Amino acid sequence: YEIVNSLVGSEMCIRDRFLLVANLASAKAYATLEFWFAMIKVVTIILMILLGFAVILFGFGNGGHPVGFSNLWSHGGFFTGGLKGFFFSMAIIVGSYEGIELIGISAGEVSDPHKAIVKSVKSVLWRILIFYVGAIFVIVTIYPWNKLDSIGSPFVTTFAKVGITAAASVINFVVLTAALSGANSGIYSSSRMLYKLAHEGEAPKTFGHVSKRIVPSHAIIGITSGIFVGFMLNVLAQFLNKSLANVFVIVYSSSVLPGMVAWFVILLAELRFRRKNPHLMENHPFKLPLYPYSNYFALIMLVVIVVFMFINPETQISVAVGAAVLIIAALIYVVKHQKDK
Known part of the structure; x- marks a missing residue:
């Protein structure tokens, strides 16, 4: 009773239902939510960068003594x-940017994909440089x-340094809006993939249903239900045994390797x-620069990152779990298609 009561009254359940309703409403509702979630993150990071440069160049919040660049x-x-430490950190960076391929998935639900997708892809580089590299x-x-x-959170400390007392x-x-943003985009992308799998016969046909609002409603409900089940299992594990409190972290980090599969495939x-289609590329308006060397470089770097994930003691369990998931999924696929033959 105690576990069920904590689940029903939990904030996560409320957020789960909220995102479910938003995604069922329409693709526009998802996009509107994602816009505001992203806006909050963007404004905060830009403000932190500007305040940071004020501390670095003018000593703002540091007694008027510029910090400079010596650090x-x-x-x-x-x-x-x-270099080993550098490549160990790349696993975390890759995990942070997995899902960037969602730009391509959204092509079927925008009014002018030729302009929208190209614009989005070009802006990604600047977003990485400003919001990731700039903040770091x-x-x-x-x-x-x-x-x-x-020092704890550098963001909190930076805001507190310049006198923002409510920084924490x-x-x-x-952080809450960032979590909502991640869950929101996860529901969107996963439901579309599940919908596609249903139409290809790789998932139950019911997930191929489209509602009157032109959204894959059954797939959205299925994905959201999976999130809720995962949350319940995490709470149950912590209730039964405190040592299992890091199960969520292991499961999440184990998704890094399977998430890289999409990049390999692309x-x-x-x-x-x-x-195979050189004629289609003659007048193509948006070609990948330095092709095919850029592809080979990216593939080599992904392989190197995976190797270092197996070497790093902190990621060995996670990458092993991720590899097991891939192997099991591949075996199920092979067995299923052997039966079809």
Whole structure:
């Protein structure tokens, strides 16, 4: 009773139902929510970057003493942990950007995909440079890299440094919207993939149903139900045994390797498509630069990252679980299609 009561009254259940209703309403409702969720993150990061540069260049919030850029090369300089540490961190970066291929999935639900998709892809580079590289640059410039563990959240500390006393509450709100954004986009992309699988005979046909609002309603309900079941299992595991509290972290991080499969497939598919259809590429308005070398470079880097994930003790369990999931899924696929033959 205690477990069920905690689940029914939990904030996560409320958020789950909220996102379910939004995704069932229409693709426009999903896009509107995602716009505002993203806007909150974007405004917060831009504000942090601007305040960070004020601290670095003018000493704002630091007694008028500019921090400068010396922290970038002090305390051991670049790559103090060697290249191994760099490649270990790449697993986290890859996990952060998995799902970027959603741009392609949305092509079927925008009014002018030729313009919208091209514009979105081009803007991705600038978003990475500003919101990811820019934020990291400011953080490691203000705070020595070997003291980041002791300061807590760099975002909270940066806002607090310039006198924003409610910094912790602001960041907690932003983290909440970021979680909602991730779940919202996850429901959207997963439901569309499940809908596609249903039409190809790889999933139950009921998931191929489209509602009057032109959304794959059964697939959306199925994916949202899966999220809720996963949440219940996580709570149950923690209730029965506190040592199982990190089950969610293991399950989440184990998705990094399966998530990379989509990137492998996209890179290989483009190589094959352009090789077999050179006539379609003659006047194509949006070709990948440095093809095919860019494809081969990306494939090699993905393989290197996977190898280092197996080497890193902190990711060995996760990548092993991810590999097991891929192997089981591949075996099910082979057995199913052997029967069809």
